[in-house]
Amino acid sequence: xxxxxxxxxxxxxxxxxxxxxxxxxxxxxxxxxxxxxxxxxxxxxxxxxxxxxxxxxxxxxxxxxxxxxxxxxxxxxxxxxxxxxxxxxxxxxxxxxxxxxxxxxxxxxxxxxxxxxxxxxxxxxxxxxxxxxxxxxxxxxxxxxxxxxxxxxxxxxxxxxxxxxxxxxxxxxxxxxxxxxxxxxxxxxxxxxxxxxxxxxxxxxxxxxxxxxxxxxxxxxxxxxxxxxxxxxxxxxxxxxxxxxxxxxxxxxxxxxxxxxxxxxxxxxxxxxxxxxxxxxxxxxxxxxxxxxxxxxxxxxxxxxxxxxxxxxxxxxxxxxxxxxxxxxxxxxxxxxxxxxxxxxxxxxxxxxxxxxxxxxxxxxxxxxxxxxxxxxxxxxxxxx
Numbered sequence: 252x253x254x255x256x257x258x259x260x261x262x263x264x265x266x267x268x269x270x271x272x273x274x275x276x277x278x279x280x281x282x283x284x285x286x287x288x289x290x291x292x293x294x295x296x297x298x299x300x301x302x303x304x305x306x307x308x309x310x311x312x313x314x315x316x317x318x319x320x321x322x323x324x325x326x327x328x329x330x331x332x333x334x335x336x337x338x339x340x341x342x343x344x345x346x347x348x349x350x351x352x353x354x355x356x357x358x359x360x361x362x363x364x365x366x367x368x369x370x371x372x373x374x375x376x377x378x379x380x381x382x383x384x385x386x387x388x389x390x391x392x393x394x395x396x397x398x399x400x401x402x403x404x405x406x407x408x409x410x411x412x413x414x415x416x417x418x419x420x421x422x423x424x425x426x427x428x429x430x431x432x433x434x435x436x437x438x439x440x441x442x443x444x445x446x447x448x449x450x451x452x453x454x455x456x457x458x459x460x461x462x463x464x465x466x467x468x469x470x471x472x473x474x475x476x477x478x479x480x481x482x483x484x485x486x487x488x489x490x491x492x493x494x495x496x497x498x499x500x501x502x503x504x505x506x507x508x509x510x511x512x513x514x515x516x517x518x519x520x521x522x523x524x525x526x527x528x529x530x531x532x533x534x535x536x537x538x539x540x541x542x543x544x545x546x547x548x549x550x551x552x553x554x555x556x557x558x559x560x561x562x563x564x565x566x567x568x569x570x571x572x573x574x575x576x577x578x579x580x581x582x583x584x585x586x587x588x589x590x591x592x593x594x595x596x597x598x599x600x601x602x603x604x605x606x607x608x609x610x611x612x613x614x615x616x617x618x619x620x621x622x623x624x625x626x627x628x629x630x631x632x633x634x635x636x
Contacts, residue, residue, distance in 0.1 A: 263300065263312075272329055273300045273312075277321050297322040299329070301336040303343075313339060381449070399439065403432045441572035445556060448579040455498035455583045462493040462534065466525050469506040473514065473523075482517045484510070485524040493527050495534045496606040497584045506536070508577045513540030515567050534607045546594040553590055554578045581605070 263273045275298045281287040290298065297317040302309045313336045324332075406429040410422070447453035466488045477484050495502070506525075513523040521541040528535045545553065549560045559571040581588045586605040 266302075272302070272333060274324060274329065275299070276323060279321075294318045296320055297324070299324055299332065301333055303336055303340045312336075399432055399436045403429060403436065406432060438570040438572070441570050441576060444576045445572050445579075448576060448583070453583065455501050455580070457496050457498055457584060460495050460497045460499045460502055462495055462527055462536070463488055463490065465499065465503060466506065466527070466536075469503065469510055470525070472507060473510045476511060477514050477523070480514050480517065481519050481521075482514045483520070483522040485522055487524055487526040489527070493529050493534060494607065495536075497586070501580045501584065502605075505577050505580050506538070508573045509538040512573060513538055513542070516540070516542045516562070518542060529607055532607055533604050535604050544594045545590070545592040549594075550590050550592060554588075 266273050275281065275290075277297065278287065278290045278295050281290075293316075295316045295318055298314060300312045300314045303311045303313060313332075315332060406425055409425045410429065444453070466486055470484050470486055473484060510523055510525070517523065517540050523538065523540045526537045526539070528537075545560070552558050552560060554574050555571075556575040557571040563571070578588045584605060589604070
């Protein structure tokens with residue numbers, strides 16, 4: 252069978268392509284010709300050839316020769332031999348598939364390793380650029396503070412010394428110098444804060460902070476700006492004590508930023524309202540204003556540094572850093588900062604969630620309350636029984 256060319260029996264090929272077996276029960280009964288001349292010298296009495304059918308059709312055939320005597324092969328034996336031939340095809344195709352899969356895996360591993368290396372290089376370059384940017388911002392900000400403080404100092408001297416001013420126009424110019432210098436100094440301070448937060452140099456010291464008095468302080472500091480803008484401030488935190496786990500200085504900065512934003516971007520005769528909702532785990536501080544609201548796209552970019560969401564074309568001054576710094580400070584205090592608003596709706600809500608300062612049960616079964624300040628230090632209030 253191995254020396255049998257398909258040209259000698261062209262009908263066999265078409266039979267195999269159809270999936271049919273070719274069975275020659277008695278070779279000696281074949282008519283004279285090429286097929287008989289090939290099989291008889293090899294001592295073959297009976298032969299059967301079965302197609303090897305794969306996904307792409309007939310890939311070859313498997314032959315069985317009987318050389319001792321003529322063998323009658325029944326239909327059951329033909330079916331069994333076909334099954335054996337198909338098993339050979341499956342084994343061969345599985346081997347090819349496994350080889351292709353191994354090559355693909357090796358190629359993928361190589362590509363993943365190459366891509367991982369590229370990403371690592373890109374990460375290192377980005378971190379290096381990030382550190383360089385933060386360092387540059389810090390150095391530039393420090394260098395700007397000295398001349399700015401001098402400009403502001405001399406502007407204040409000019410405003411106080413009437414002999415140095417000639418006419419009302421000079422007074423107006425001095426006021427403008429002081430206003431512009433103050434704005435620029437505020438921007439420098441924001442850049443320093445942002446550089447410190449991004450570089451990880453800004454540390455927070457969390458403690459028990461009483462929220463009611465802190466909110467009162469925030470509103471008192473914000474009152475001059477609110478009066479100039481014609482905006483009303485409302486304290487809905489309540490008189491009862493609410494304690495949070497936070498850095499008092501940084502929490503004061505956070506609330507001042509949120510309230511000042513609510514004032515600056517408000518409408519005439521609008522309002523800014525502070526509320527607080529507490530449970531045993533968290534305290535949610537909400538700052539709501541009656542401004543024009545924010546679209547979903549604006550809310551997505553609200554906390555991006557230097558992004559003022561189009562307000563840079565208006566008359567309201569700002570650096571676009573306040574909310575970016577605010578969010579980072581809240582995160583450093585293990586809190587969260589969220590925004591809820593809609594364009595055209597006269598309520599924008601910025602809420603900050605901070606850990607609550609929880610009461611601790613002592614072995615003596617007395618409640619140990621957060622410390623309170625008093626002259627000469629701090630003290631633990633007595634628990635009510």
